[in-house]
Amino acid sequence: MSRFVDTMVATAAGARGRDKGMTTGEPGTPVRRTWLEVHERAARAAGALVAGGVERGAAVAVLAGDPAAIAPAVQAVWLAGGSTTMLHQPTARTDLAEWAEDTLRVLRMIGAELVLLGAPFDALADVLDRHGVAYRRIEDLDGEPLPAPVGVDEDASALLQLTSGSTADPKAVRITHGNLWSNAEAMWTAAELDPEHDVMVSWLPLFHDMGMVGFLTVPMLFGLELVKVTPVDFLAGPTLWPDLISRYGGTITAAPNFAYAIAARRMRGVDDGAYDLSRLRIALNGAEPIDPAAVTAFTDEGERFGLRPESILCAYGMAETTLGVAFAPVFTGMAVDVVDPEELEAGKHAAPVPADHPNARAFPLLGPPLPGLEVRVVDEAGEALGERRVGRLRVRGEAVTPGYLTVDGPRATRDDEGWLDTGDEGYVVDGQVVVCGRRKDVIIMGGRNIYPTDIERAATSVEGVRAGNAVAVRLDAGTRRERFAVVVESRFAGDDEAVRVLAKEIGARVVDAVGLRPYSVVVLKPGSLPKTPSGKLRRSAAAVLVPAAG
Template identity: 45%
Template sequence: MSTLVQTWLASSPSTITGLHSGDDPAELRFRTWAQVRESARELAAGLAHAGVGKGDAVAILAGDPGDVADLVQAIWMRGASFTMLHQPTPRTDLQVWLDETREVITMLDAAAVVIGEPFVSALAGVGDLNLDATVVSVAELHGHDEVPLVDIDGGDTAILQLTSGSTGTPKAVEITFGNVEQNQRAMIDALDASGYDVAVSWLPLYHDMGMIGLMILPMLENVVAVVTTPLAFLRKPQSWAELITRFGGTATAAPNFAYSVLAKRLRRAPEGTYDLSSLRVIINGAEPIDENSLDLFLAEGARFGLRPQAMMPCYGMAETTLAVSFDSPSRRYTIDTIDTDAVESTGVVRRVEESTRTHVRLGRPVLGLELRIVDDSGAELPADHIGTILVRGAAVTKRYLKSEEGFVSAVDANGWLDTGDLGYVTTDGEVVVTGRKKDVIIVSGRNLSPTVIERAACSVDGVRPGNAAAISYRRLDGREGIAVVAESELADDKAQADRIHDEVARAVFDTVGVSVTAVTLIGKGELPKTPSGKIRRHSAAELVDAN
């Protein structure tokens, strides 16, 4: 039996702390965790009426974080697992989304699909959804007699987390209740969390950092959670700072790009507009971390009481339930400035005073997780040697669920998971991620990091920050080269586009010493990305214009 979730579901939750949630940050709804539990019991009865029982999979399509919190608890009360479906946006082709969603639901063999607002209304005119599962709205789950809790074990599936890979073929990470428990312990330890914390988030709940880090973790610990939606952040990025100020937020998290966006809003804000002094944990993860973005955010936030040591670069993934490594909440993060030529030619890290290549250290592996670096033959590498990152531990998934194959092993015979990431461990045990193995660009025997090239491209005025893709591109003479695809709101202005083209080419050459074969400018929002916002580099290759 799970010693955490089962015990938690049977306990009496807080009647004081709770969840502030909603799409409008100015009008969030507050319910204590006791009230959330009461609602969850009612929904669990509705799920039982719909035929959901132990071991079943339930898909959730709901935009209100409050509905999601209720459903997570209700589904676990039934001994079932949940999957957050990727959500359509106003720009989504609904037919394409439906086709992909049907494939996911078929892969899950879902017993039920629960739909909440705004999607009940949004899909009302679509016609027959033709989903191969019972479809029920959140409203329809109310009004049934309460049912007892279903026993759950540590090995039972708690979450089937959709991954954000570069292909359209669905895949889910199996996260057990035992995985959830170990990750919870590791995160509490790494963050030095307490019952007085206030977590503030706008992250999508179909992504592991938003769901597990800023919804489930506070929920299990009975601490205050303030959860709005990605749309709220996109409409008004400074609402994030407003919520931290209003609720005295102590912990928050986001990908690197979001801190760049917020920094620009902080720069324009008058003195005293916000109070960020309460923040003690600011997690930065889910995408490559840019030193310049961190410096800008901390510089602009300092006027509002932001402490630099609160910024915690981290490394995590769905396959480890969430956490892999965290920096310390009591010190400022560390930057490695390394010899570009040495690392590209030998894979060995040599630190120098100045370089075009820097990496942010991501702290030490969390409690209960082992990490090692191996070469292509599987031999373990010493400190400061770049290789493939492997992880092992009680929070690490053992299986993937794939569309055609069903459940397949995610780890080797000794329990090691190949993350697909490249990186190294410093002599004092800190983890540094240098990129994805499949994305490395090899030119004239040099291993070039696409992240370094993309940062150079994004330094050009007119290129949207965080919206450039660097990919390998074969030149007319047959040799390997570099192509850059970048978003710009000036893409249709020929004079400006020509300037940006030339400046991107120059910036990349100055950074890596290799000429760019092709620079392609596209409009805002046209760069292919996963539902969680990661760039699909291989899909971006199809947009390259060699002219």
């Protein structure tokens, strides 16, 4: 039987189910529902699903934006013995014909015959009708309560998490009930979660693993207080985030690095004492490379509102391990490892140096592996490397997915010994994981391995470049003339003279940082850089924005 489902049901029936719950609807019309109320709604929805023909093992897709609708819907699917997939959501700029084609491809890939449809995507019912996609409106799922969960094994699929790659070439990570339980329990332990006092605050999208697992499933599973808004709410007014933490006494939050950079800039214009961030004990930074300068800017601004720098928790995770791989120790703040750039790039050795060493590289320490997980660094031949040797990061443990679903069929993820290749390069020091970058994005010039994050941090340090919106693009990969370009967003786009000055300054900062000059610097208007549905920049897709190399 599923430990995950059994615990979720027991939590709803116990004291935490009655006392703790989820607040949605901010900033307009907040509504709070206890986890017991969410479960009772889910049980009725599960009854309707089973009565409607959903069987054990069925894959059910969900297309909704309101967390108040999503929470009981996904729980209903689990109670009915099925797996859930959060579909990528169209935006105002989405071509609906292309979206429908991509969505049909995803539905075929995961074997889903039903979509649960909710606000604000109700209007897409006509699109689904035209393509013969069966759907049910979440608000209409109201049958006789399912008396008991449909029993499933630990290796049954619970979550088919779409990856952040191209929607035209989809891939889903198959997260089993055992995976989900193992990683949730490990994060519970590592984060020292306290249901009596912790309040989780999040705007993270529920179609992304950090939002779906970390800031919906975990609090629903263990009975923690949750305040949940949408990414649209955050982007419409980024100071909503510290405002909610202040008003609800938030103790735990999380976001990718770019959001901390945005929040730091927006808080600069706010009067001292406008927020109270003093209760925040975990501000997790993960899901994309962590820029120490952005973290420092956030903590510097936040200190005016009582934020304690020790609350920053740097983390490493991926959908393939359900969510978390490594967490830095709780309430110790950001710690960095400062290393020699030449040794790193030419010798693949993270040799420690003083912070004032010329062009020193500073990498955040991401903590030890979560309980139940192992991390190993190996060379190209798969041989284990010692401490501070840079190589491929591999991970093994109960939380690791058994495989992907792809358009070409299932694909295993683990080798014969159970190791998963993460696709990242990094090293281990004092038992803590350090990630240098994605292996496919490393720029190789003159025998040196240049990590794009170093270039991107240099570019975003220039006034006029939008925080978190710079990409280092690898050109002529694998050739003797490999080069790189820098693509940024700026409000100066369209002003030829301002762009010329900006590009010159970016080039100079990049040379200072890595000792190499970009082939070109491309300045785009805000909103132009290609991103994944979860908001991550897509380096490979940005390459088409660079004028053809001569």
